[in-house]
Amino acid sequence: MNGHDDDAPVERLIGLMARLPGLGPRSARRAVLTMIRKRSALMDPLSKALVEVAQTVRECDTCGNISTSGTCSICLDPARANGEICVVESVADLWAMERGGAYRGRYHVLGGVMSALDGIGPETLRIPDLAERVVAEQTQEVILALNATIDGQTTAHYISDQLGPLGVRVTSLAQGVPIGGELDYLDDGTIGAALIARKTVL
Secondary structure, three states: OOOOHHHHHHHHHHHHHOOOOOOOHHHHHHHHHHHHHOHHHHHHHHHHHHHHHHHHOEEOOOOOOEEOOOOOHHHHOHHHOOOEEEEEOOHHHHHHHHHHOOOOOEEEEOOOOOEOOOOEOHHHOOHHHHHHHHHHOOOOEEEEOOOOOHHHHHHHHHHHHHHHHHOOEEEEOOOOOOOOOOHHHOOHHHHHHHHHOOEEOO
């Protein structure tokens, strides 16, 4: 770009795109140039989709998944009310679990994990909501599908301690999840095997 004011909207778009995961300044520049060249096929539909998502998508009031209504389709599905709640860190992890189709219960998205370095304590996550759901939904098993990182495991131990007095069975994913591994980057077969071979925590 030559620095003229006419270039400002394009540079702003490149700057915004570069903030997305997996896109640096160079990749963002290529993506924006491609969209400009294919305006009717790419940019116009993309801009409409962005506006629609911004106006309609919100967090599910129950589990924290994203939805266009107050309650997501998973929480509304009566077949998913099987007494199991799978606890995940993020919506990306929920999607990773759903890709393989091995799990057919409900979810609870924490919105992160506890981290002393980042100042994230249990009060900033959706852990109190989880305990309320366990009681309200008469949950029989809580599956901790948190990433195998130090913060993820610290959060898992904290949740186990909080759920202990409620008498619910607490399990965690077993083999196949490497130390430091994140669910969103694992293949569907690995996640399915880890779910089937889950181990009791509490």
